[in-house]
Amino acid sequence: MDSVSLVAMASIIGAGLAMGIGSIGPGLGMGQAIAQALAAIAQQPDERNSLTRTLFVGLAMIESIAIYCFVISMILIFANPFWVHVIK
Amino acid sequence: MEVVSLNQISPDQVILWSWGFMSLNVTILYTWLVMGILVIGSWLITRNLSSGMNVSRWQHFLEVIISTIRGEISEMTKKGADHYVPLVGTLFLFICTSNVLVIVPGFVAPTSSITTTAALAACVFIAVPFYGISRVGILNYVKEYFQPTFIFFPFHVMGELSRTLALTVRLFGNIMSHEKVIGILLAVTPFLFPVVMQILGLLIGVIQAYIFAILSMVYIASALSAEDDVHEELKKEGSPA
Numbered sequence: 001m002d003s004v005s006l007v008a009m010a011s012i013i014g015a016g017l018a019m020g021i022g023s024i025g026p027g028l029g030m031g032q033a034i035a036q037a038l039a040a041i042a043q044q045p046d047e048r049n050s051l052t053r054t055l056f057v058g059l060a061m062i063e064s065i066a067i068y069c070f071v072i073s074m075i076l077i078f079a080n081p082f083w084v085h086v087i088k
Numbered sequence: 089m090e091v092v093s094l095n096q097i098s099p100d101q102v103i104l105w106s107w108g109f110m111s112l113n114v115t116i117l118y119t120w121l122v123m124g125i126l127v128i129g130s131w132l133i134t135r136n137l138s139s140g141m142n143v144s145r146w147q148h149f150l151e152v153i154i155s156t157i158r159g160e161i162s163e164m165t166k167k168g169a170d171h172y173v174p175l176v177g178t179l180f181l182f183i184c185t186s187n188v189l190v191i192v193p194g195f196v197a198p199t200s201s202i203t204t205t206a207a208l209a210a211c212v213f214i215a216v217p218f219y220g221i222s223r224v225g226i227l228n229y230v231k232e233y234f235q236p237t238f239i240f241f242p243f244h245v246m247g248e249l250s251r252t253l254a255l256t257v258r259l260f261g262n263i264m265s266h267e268k269v270i271g272i273l274l275a276v277t278p279f280l281f282p283v284v285m286q287i288l289g290l291l292i293g294v295i296q297a298y299i300f301a302i303l304s305m306v307y308i309a310s311a312l313s314a315e316d317d318v319h320e321e322l323k324k325e326g327s328p329a
Binding site for chain 1: 095097258264302306
């Protein structure tokens with residue numbers, strides 16, 4: 001197997017693995033956060049505004065981890081830096 | 089019509105016109121388009137403002153937007169919102185407009201390019217010390233970096249840098265990922281399913297604009313937290329006498 005197809009295979013598999021494994025943690029975390037926020041809103045409906053805002057900020061923080069994984073996999077597929085070394 | 093093809097990660101790569109070292113890419117074109125819509129629209133509406141019974145419906149529209157933004161910000165800072173409405177409101181309106189205009193065929197959201205989002209995050213990065221220093225003074229602001237001890241100085245700096253990176257990548261990743269997902273779905277299951285994803289994309293675009301504005305407000309408010317400490321110290325010093 002020549003190095004071009006090796007790099008292509010490694011980047012495609014790596015992109016899939018990065019996305020798949022990387023979204024497990026944020027998925028669990030966001031589920032926990034939303035469950036807790038819903039319980040809190042059910043207990044104190046008056047505080048809904050500030051709870052929702054804090055929930056959104058927290059979700060954005062958690063979500064950014066999954067977004068990092070996504071950007072890494074996009075870089076591997078669309079803008080792979082190792083192609084430059086192989087196709088020369 | 090597809091402006092940005094599927095194997096291009098950023099609209100920066102689509103160059104419409106170039107002359108010498110200058111080149112006009114899709115991002116710049118649509119950024120100026122969004123800016124033009126916002127500026128000319130606001131200018132047209134605010135040209136003849138009226139107070140009283142006869143208020144035009146467009147003036148109502150702008151007043152609702154501005155008062156909502158002010159309300160949100162003043163709830164967060166617990167103080168006046170007037171200092172922060174220009175920056176945070178502009179960020180929200182720009183991102184929201186460029187994300188919502190995606191439903192127009194041929195329009196590419198400028199926020200799907202990492203250069204735009206990096207520029208917006210850099211604005212927040214500069215605005216945080218600006219507001220902090222203008223409210224608490226440079227000494228008190230710098231003192232915050234050495235809390236609780238001087239060992240924490242590099243961690244504070246790293247936190248500032250990494251949250252700017254997070255702001256950049258979050259907005260870019262969300263908007264760009266939706267473009268790519270819709271592009272892939274168009275190839276796999278045309279007609280109905282991409283439309284549903286497009287609607288979801290509108291919702292996500294508005295939420296991301298809200299999150300960007302709220303996060304930048306949180307960062308600015310965290311720089312202002314030193315102000316309360318200063319007042320408490322003044323009170324403590326003042327109380328025995």
